[in-house]
Amino acid sequence: MRDESTLNNPNKNDDKDEFHPIVFYDGVCGCCNRFVDILLKIDDKQTFHYAQLQGETAREYDIDPKQSNPDNWTVSYRDEMGKSYKSEAVINILIRLGGIFSVAKIFVYIPESVRDSVYEFIAKHRYRLFGTVQACRIPKEEERSVMLP
Numbered sequence: 001m002r003d004e005s006t007l008n009n010p011n012k013n014d015d016k017d018e019f020h021p022i023v024f025y026d027g028v029c030g031c032c033n034r035f036v037d038i039l040l041k042i043d044d045k046q047t048f049h050y051a052q053l054q055g056e057t058a059r060e061y062d063i064d065p066k067q068s069n070p071d072n073w074t075v076s077y078r079d080e081m082g083k084s085y086k087s088e089a090v091i092n093i094l095i096r097l098g099g100i101f102s103v104a105k106i107f108v109y110i111p112e113s114v115r116d117s118v119y120e121f122i123a124k125h126r127y128r129l130f131g132t133v134q135a136c137r138i139p140k141e142e143e144r145s146v147m148l149p
Helices: 030-042 056-060 086-097 099-109 112-130
Strands: 022-025 049-052 076-079 082-085
Touching: 022 030, 022 056, 030 049, 030 086, 030 112, 049 056, 076 086, 082 086, 086 099, 086 112
Parallel strands: 022 049
Antiparallel strands: 022 076, 076 082
């Protein structure tokens, strides 16, 4: 379910005065970092900006992981419609990518409770399944324009 209470703080690109959706992810999770790597490769239009849950942008948008157990951290997504979490966030990200990824729309017909149960199972075991990274991601030169603090 989307939270529309934070729409008064849009993420604008100074050059284009254009809104950029933000993908929030666990900066030390191997799975989350791979997901961001894939998005960076696919998203040649630089549609998204990215911020680690451990960073100041997440705190600014009230997506602070310190409020809960790290086992419950979840990919979060913020766009013009508000915030979304867990499976809904992943679906919204894929739909926003467009093209072949628009097929993700089909997953909205699966009850959110079922989707989130699968998501939560993977999230709970993600460190064991996918490992961790030793430190938060340091953006490459070409990524700096889309990586938020």
